[in-house]
Amino acid sequence: MKKLIRYLGLLTSLCVLALVLSSCGTKKAASQSVLSRAEETNTIVWGVKADTKLFGLMDVKDSQIKGFDVDIAKALTKQILGSKGKASFIQVSSQTRIPLLKNGNIDAVVATMTITPDRQKVVDFSDHYFNAGQSLLVKKGSSVKSVKDLDKTGTRVLAVTGANSVANFQKVAPKARVLELQDYAQALQALKSGQGQALTTDNGILLGMAAENPGYQVVGSAFTKEPYGIAVNKGQKAFVNKINQALKKIRENGEYDRIVKKWFGNISGFDYKEAEK
Template sequence: MKKFIRILGLVLTLFTLTVVVSACGSKPLSQRNVLKTDQQDKTITWGVKADTRLFGLLDTKDGQIKGFEVDLAKALTKQMLGKDAKAKFIQVTSSTRMPMLKNGNIDAIIATMTNTPERRKQVAFSNTYFYAGQSLLVKKGSSIKNVKDLNQQKGTVLGVVGSDSVENVAKVAPNAKVLQLTDYAQAMTALKSGQGQALTTDNGILYGMSVQNPGYEVTGGTFVSEPYGIAMDKNQTPFKNSVNQALTELRENGEYAKLLHKWFHNVKGFDYEEAAKE
């Protein structure tokens, strides 16, 4: 019995020491210097989408996430930390990206995230890297030609949890019903199965869906501006400044334009000048 008590005491002591050490070595994100840590590690950890064609999509053949935002994050990493620096990617969704940033799982979010006043209360944003606009994706031949038709017909519009697109469409089409799905893949499946007459989000994302699904088209122009920015913790000013400087340099040296052309050159109706607005 005495032996058991001694062993139990030793285990409890070791557990206590582990907890203390862990607590001492773990600082809240607001107290860390993300830029300094990344410079030492030569690595930046980015939260990216893995279900959004053209921006961030998981390639099942090699298990790599590929897209405009992924390539831009790689270019930013090297511009900020040097040619031998590496970009690390962690998959996020519209509903998980903010919590993961706050928890310190990622250094920054580059995941089709619109810079809005409400979000600026929680995070800091970089300068705009893609100027999108909210639109609708419908089946070719649909009677829904724009958001006004959606309102008049009291149709069902599909959206994604965590995206501000649903809130926006509710303002311009209050008569429409709303069905929110977990991600864009589920939303597209719901559109195909007739659970809704239109899918709404940023036109950049919808263009990717139309490329993958030729029977569907982007319609009605844009009814809300959706400037994409890179989201970071509000206390990481040095990191934010470094990101903005790198983004400016990529625009000036032509790398930004090359990446934009690489991913959107075959998208019908894509407006390069509009997308590249700052």
């Protein structure tokens, strides 16, 4: 018995050692072809938001995530895998989406993700599928009219960890302090609780929030261009090409147009024609 325990103990320590060593080793996830795996299982695993009105929001009634990003992902799945292809959805936050993509938990990210040079160093993007621009959400009657009003010491502005709106904002208003919350639901709640003077992110997301919360409004024109792309892990060129072909297809056959209108057609103050370009 004592021998057995000794053996088990040794085994445990070896496992731990192996774990430590291999985590320093190469990343295997990147080498497998996502496309052939997807075709084999007839499923594409998409990372989507579940807390973002209009793009990806959890419907409490049936526990389904609904929104523009989700519909795009479903349409793309049909194009790539045929009409029987299954789209499966995993909820991500701005903080978790890149690590999950890199470690292979998800095949692609369709989660209000802007194509930026920094991100292009670690993941590959499809062509853009939506044009947003960063803007501000404030309480109605607030003295904040544009980004310039926030560039003062002592100002606090809310954003989300992992969103590039943080860096963008710090560039235009370096004196303000950015508070990063876990997701958009938390950031909006923090705005309502007066934790910051404004919430900054892309106008599409903000307009969705304003539509639900009449006491709040989007102010100032967009101060950045935020083209959204579908992110795929590095080394998956074939999959990116497939996605781009599928995007082109749904733009041509009118499905893309239909999805945009479905979600953004009734949003006042949002030029969906601009977003479609």
